[in-house]
Amino acid sequence: MCKSKLRGASIVLDIPLSHNLPEDKVIWVGNKKGNFTIKSAYYIAFNVLETNETGESSKGDPRLPLWRKLWHLKIPAKIRIFAWRACMNALPTKLNLSKRGVNTNVSCPICDEEIETTSHPLISCKYARQVWDNWSENPVNISINNNDILDVAMRIVAEGTTHDLETFFLTTWSIWYIRNQKVFKDSCHLSTQVWNFSRRLSHDFKEASNTFCDKQSLLKEGWSPPPLGMYKVNVDGTTSNDGRPSSIGVIIRNSKGEITAALCMPLSGEYSSLETEAIAVEK
Numbered sequence: 001m002c003k004s005k006l007r008g009a010s011i012v013l014d015i016p017l018s019h020n021l022p023e024d025k026v027i028w029v030g031n032k033k034g035n036f037t038i039k040s041a042y043y044i045a046f047n048v049l050e051t052n053e054t055g056e057s058s059k060g061d062p063r064l065p066l067w068r069k070l071w072h073l074k075i076p077a078k079i080r081i082f083a084w085r086a087c088m089n090a091l092p093t094k095l096n097l098s099k100r101g102v103n104t105n106v107s108c109p110i111c112d113e114e115i116e117t118t119s120h121p122l123i124s125c126k127y128a129r130q131v132w133d134n135w136s137e138n139p140v141n142i143s144i145n146n147n148d149i150l151d152v153a154m155r156i157v158a159e160g161t162t163h164d165l166e167t168f169f170l171t172t173w174s175i176w177y178i179r180n181q182k183v184f185k186d187s188c189h190l191s192t193q194v195w196n197f198s199r200r201l202s203h204d205f206k207e208a209s210n211t212f213c214d215k216q217s218l219l220k221e222g223w224s225p226p227p228l229g230m231y232k233v234n235v236d237g238t239t240s241n242d243g244r245p246s247s248i249g250v251i252i253r254n255s256k257g258e259i260t261a262a263l264c265m266p267l268s269g270e271y272s273s274l275e276t277e278a279i280a281v282e283k
């Protein structure tokens, strides 16, 4: 007998039997009562389908390394979503709009020479190529004919760094942004301006993220719990300097940071901030 059959037999033999020895009966394992219901069958079927679909989409999908990297890039969320839509051919380009029944001219609104597919305005349009020429450390050759945005992104994942992929998507988003400015506001920008815009975007986002992290760590470091068996008392007082009475607040926490007592009360008159804090400590 093979090992799995032996293991199965041992599991069956390990099932404890009732002392009353009732008649055997079929039990539905989909819920606690053991009775079959459509609802519980639906949940089981749904979970089986979901597991299978996840398995199939992961198996052999060459885009998987790109998706994994894309959702962790340190770029604004709206640009991560734009990047995913661009790679899935889901941007409202002239060609895509036309395919969905919108009556529009399918020519590229920038060069007016080629059909506006997803990749054309972002990669192969002569205007886009001028923008990409500014990327001196480009790990793959973007500025060649018929480059597909998904192919380029996957090549950067294979041959470049995470920073390269961030630069690529920040720049494609900037090109698309300027393309929209042209379509909806009829404004024109130089290719160097688009490149600088993309770089500034990257710099501003990283600086804002660092400031946020600094504030978070300061908040975390601002208060620490007392040693085991001790209590920490924090007090504060406010004074308005406009004749209204001052007020105080007191909070007592244990070594786990749990609040064991708290007090908030107005005082009978107006005091200086030092006096209010002294009164709070006294209380």
Ligand SMILES: [Zn+2]
Binding pocket: 108, 109, 110, 111, 112, 113, 114, 120, 121, 124, 125, 126, 127
């Ligand atoms: Zn074009």
